[in-house]
Amino acid sequence: MNETRAIDRLDTGPRFTDHDAIRLNRMFRGSETEDWLRAVVEGNLVGEIALVSSFGAESAALLHLVSRIDDSIPILFLNTGKHFPETLAYRDELTDLLGLNRVDLYPELSDLEKRDETGLRWSYDPDGCCELRKVRPLEKALARYDASLTGRKAFQSTTRANLPRFEVDTSDAQGRMKINPLIDWDADRIAAYFEEHELPRHPLVERGFPSIGCSPCTREVKPGEDPRAGRWSGWDKVECGIHKPGEEPFL
Numbered sequence: 001m002n003e004t005r006a007i008d009r010l011d012t013g014p015r016f017t018d019h020d021a022i023r024l025n026r027m028f029r030g031s032e033t034e035d036w037l038r039a040v041v042e043g044n045l046v047g048e049i050a051l052v053s054s055f056g057a058e059s060a061a062l063l064h065l066v067s068r069i070d071d072s073i074p075i076l077f078l079n080t081g082k083h084f085p086e087t088l089a090y091r092d093e094l095t096d097l098l099g100l101n102r103v104d105l106y107p108e109l110s111d112l113e114k115r116d117e118t119g120l121r122w123s124y125d126p127d128g129c130c131e132l133r134k135v136r137p138l139e140k141a142l143a144r145y146d147a148s149l150t151g152r153k154a155f156q157s158t159t160r161a162n163l164p165r166f167e168v169d170t171s172d173a174q175g176r177m178k179i180n181p182l183i184d185w186d187a188d189r190i191a192a193y194f195e196e197h198e199l200p201r202h203p204l205v206e207r208g209f210p211s212i213g214c215s216p217c218t219r220e221v222k223p224g225e226d227p228r229a230g231r232w233s234g235w236d237k238v239e240c241g242i243h244k245p246g247e248e249p250f251l
């Protein structure tokens with residue numbers, strides 16, 4: 001890997017291979033999160049990076065961590081048109097507080113007109129709805145980046161239990177590096193980080209929402225349930241299509 005490689009190879013093949021991900025995972029084994037993340041960003045080890053954030057229950061930890069390293073890193077927010085008003089308010093609060101370089105992404109109007117005219121596609125085809133409102137806008141935006149940062153944590157669900165820090169994104173042929181800085185953080189560590197840095201909580205957390213997505217597809221979680229049990233409850237669906245469950249070794 002080198003600084004120019006990813007950009008130079010945009011039209012000639014994947015930016016990264018599994019071998020690159022393995023090398024990075026080995027290189028930073030045992031390193032503290034902020035140390036290795038800083039080394040990756042300041043050393044330009046993976047080219048142009050964007051952070052994809054839902055401004056959900058735990059998002060402030062990664063947003064804070066990244067903003068301390070480089071506050072010019074674009075923060076991509078998928079504005080699906082279906083968020084809780086509390087999420088939009090929290091997004092604005094964190095953007096101001098941390099001085100984020102936020103970029104809101106929207107679904108294509110023509111897609112909505114053709115495939116979700118009533119705005120109710122989530123109720124009978126959530127995969128199709130996520131495709132229109134999340135997957136396509138993100139794919140389009142990420143095309144110009146070499147790597148993305150995610151806020152996924154292993155403890156969130158069984159489908160995320162074995163994620164590495166670095167993995168090659170298999171969602172398209174571009175071979176973008178996907179980086180999971182908080183993958184080995186547990187709930188206590190995240191809570192301690194919030195406390196240490198006096199980060200505000202998403203207002204829905206205290207109302208029983210440990211994982212927060214679009215309002216029609218998120219319910220409260222009962223004590224003892226998987227933290228992501230409230231997402232697409234009643235559907236055989238655990239991810240929105242941005243992340244694919246069950247693929248090894250990436251997820």
Ligand code: SF4
Nearest residue numbers: 122126129130214217
């Ligand atoms: S989470 Fe629900 S409302 Fe949001 S894009 Fe997916 S299906 Fe649609």
